[in-house]
Amino acid sequence: METVIPPSLPVLLPIFESPVGFPVRRVYCVGRNYAAHAREMGHDPDREPPFFFQKNADNLLLPGQDFPYPPLSSDVHHEVELVVALRHGGADIPIEEAIAHVYGYGVGIDFTRRDLQAQAKEAGRPWTAAKAFEHSAPISAIAPATAVGHPTNGNIWLKVNGEMRQQGDLAQMIWTVPEIIAELSRLFTLAPGDIIMTGTPAGVGAVQRGDVVTCGIDGLAALSVKVV
Numbered sequence: 001m002e003t004v005i006p007p008s009l010p011v012l013l014p015i016f017e018s019p020v021g022f023p024v025r026r027v028y029c030v031g032r033n034y035a036a037h038a039r040e041m042g043h044d045p046d047r048e049p050p051f052f053f054q055k056n057a058d059n060l061l062l063p064g065q066d067f068p069y070p071p072l073s074s075d076v077h078h079e080v081e082l083v084v085a086l087r088h089g090g091a092d093i094p095i096e097e098a099i100a101h102v103y104g105y106g107v108g109i110d111f112t113r114r115d116l117q118a119q120a121k122e123a124g125r126p127w128t129a130a131k132a133f134e135h136s137a138p139i140s141a142i143a144p145a146t147a148v149g150h151p152t153n154g155n156i157w158l159k160v161n162g163e164m165r166q167q168g169d170l171a172q173m174i175w176t177v178p179e180i181i182a183e184l185s186r187l188f189t190l191a192p193g194d195i196i197m198t199g200t201p202a203g204v205g206a207v208q209r210g211d212v213v214t215c216g217i218d219g220l221a222a223l224s225v226k227v228v
Contacts, residue, residue, distance in 0.1 A: 025193035027055040033199025063139040073113035079200035080158035087159040089191035098178035108139040158215035167200025
């Protein structure tokens with residue numbers, strides 16, 4: 001069928017050492033999945049399980065691009081995260097089968113308009129304006145699981161202008177990757193091309209124009225973004 005306007009092209013994430021890209025369908029995000037960060041944000045991780053929200057595929061910022069400081073905010077925070085890319089989908093995926101649905105991994109930043117998020121929380125409204133804005137999710141190239149395996153631990157970190165701001169270990173995640181996939185698949189029908197941002201360790205903080213943000217997961221992926 002012809003279209004009345006040109007259809008949008010898929011967002012393609014680069015794949016390490018590959019000439020082909022990873023087409024992104026949806027972007028799911030996990031809230032409060034590190035205990036220290038949950039406490040940092042005023043919540044009790046022992047009583048509150050992680051929850052889910054979404055960004056849009058066209059919110060992704062590809063490697064090598066600058067992050068434009070967004071309008072209507074004066075308090076934009078960095079949140080470094082392990083990124084999971086799915087090669088298979090489905091509904092009600094058993095935990096023991098979930099890891100087989102993973103194509104690969106990367107590192108990403110969930111930039112958040114914290115002032116808009118605080119206003120939304122106070123009013124009991126959705127976080128969309130705080131989370132799903134243009135260029136709000138820089139993501140590295142994807143490392144295939146066939147090359148790097150399925151990491152369950154590893155140093156995850158973020159620096160601003162060379163100063164360490166966030167540092168933790170993947171083993172500190174409250175929900176593991178298989179548990180996240182299984183739980184998400186109870187709420188949504190997952191599909192190939194879905195991306196999951198799995199939560200951030202403690203130490204989130206503000207960025208300013210001119211800052212250079214570097215982050216990584218040792219042995220897996222790294223990313224550098226300039227705030228403009």
